[in-house]
Amino acid sequence: EKGTFDKDTPEAIEYERMGQAAEDMKKLDWMKPEKWETLGNDEKRIALEHSGRVLGDAYHTPDPPLFTEKAPPDELGEYGDGYSFDRAEPSNPEKYTGFDYRIKMNEEGVKDIDQRLFGDDPKIALETYAHEFRHSYQAEQAHAFDKGFETDNPENAKEWSENLKDYRNPPIPELAKANPDRYFEMYEAYRNQPVEEDAREFAKNLSSRIYEDNRP
Secondary structure, X not given: OOOOOOXXXXXXXXXXXXXXXXHHHHOOHHHOHHHHOOOOHXXXXXXXXXXXXXXHHHHOOOOOOEEEEOOOOOOOEEEEEEEEOOOOOOOOHHHOEEEEEEEEEEOOOOOOHHHOOOOOOHHHHHHHHHHHHHHXXXXXXXXXXXXXOOOXXXXXXXHHHHHHHOOOOOOOOHHHXXXXXXXXXHHHHHXXXXXXXXXXXXXXXXXXXXXXXXXX
16 A cells, blocks of 8 residues: 555655556546447557557656567467577676567457457456566566666566576467476466566556456
8 A cells, every 4th residue: 555665665666656657547548448449459559559658658668569460369468578698698798689679469369258358348458568568677677787777676676687587488388288287387387487476466456556446
């Protein structure tokens, strides 16, 4: 709750940033449920891009360009962090090179029609977009930490930096049938990584602030 954090601590700054982003996003007409459901996919993409600008302003980080596509039904979105590094020397910031900086979202999303990313509920689309945006923020903070620059929360930046250097990708869907136990083990390892836990919490908290009166 507000007031739990001492003023000017990383936690207080994070709280205020999210609050400001939520308030600004509530003013975006196209992100309102009654308007969103009337939009086509291109307009919904534009609405999310405007949401990204709001988040970028609040968190002082560039909002990645958003691309949409029809992808396999178990894929929601993915993020390219703009960097790659030499795994032989993962701690060497001089090894970073240019990489594809973007967010991609699946227009159709998961199989359940009620959970379509670009369906009638903007909360679902925003949670996925905010999750991927948070990864962009994590990457910026981690790379700043690696180079010795100032970060918003050095403890988080250090943890994210270490996680990103040893990031565990989700298992391929086919493994669920071939070896369910191994699939679950790999999926839990992916899901419980610091960057994934933080991105899920960020997206859920943001959407609950914006759509608190519309959540089921």
